[in-house]
Amino acid sequence: MDGRSYVGELVTLDGRPALVTGRRLPFAMVQRMDGSGGVEFAWSTVANVIEHRGGRFGSKAGQYRRKPARYHRHPSHPYLHPAKRRHRGR
Numbered sequence: 001m002d003g004r005s006y007v008g009e010l011v012t013l014d015g016r017p018a019l020v021t022g023r024r025l026p027f028a029m030v031q032r033m034d035g036s037g038g039v040e041f042a043w044s045t046v047a048n049v050i051e052h053r054g055g056r057f058g059s060k061a062g063q064y065r066r067k068p069a070r071y072h073r074h075p076s077h078p079y080l081h082p083a084k085r086r087h088r089g090r
Contacts, residue, residue, distance in 0.1 A: 002043060002047065003020075003028055003041075003042075003043030003044060003045070003046035003047040003050075004023055004028075004043055005047075006020050006028075006046055006047065006050050007020055007021060007022070007023040007028075008020065008021075009050060009055065010055070011030060011049075011050065011055035011056070011057055012055060012056050012057065013030050013031075013032055013038070013039065013057045013058070013059060014057075014058055014059055015056075016032050016033070016034065016036075017032070017033040017034075018030050018031055018032045018033060018038070018057065019031055019033060020046055020050075021038075022040075027040040027041065027042060027043070028040065028041050028042070028043050028045075028046045029041075030046070030057050039057070039059045041057070
C-alpha cells in the first residue's frame, strides 16, 4: 500500500503525538503536534511503520537521546582521575 493513503494519520514521533503530512511532496513529513519539529520519511517507510509498528516513528535525535550508557566506571577508576594513573616508564 502506498504511504500517501496515511496522510492525516495520528502517529507518534519519539513518543510524542505527531501527524503524517506532505501528500504532494516526494517524501512524507511526520511532524510533532506541539510544533517542535518533524522528520522526513519515504512513503514506503511510512506505510511500513504504521502497518507493522503501530505508527511509532523514531528520529535519530530521539534514539541517541534515550540511548543508555554501555557501562559505568567507578569514580576511583584511573581513567577518570589523571592523578591516579600509573606511570608507564616514559
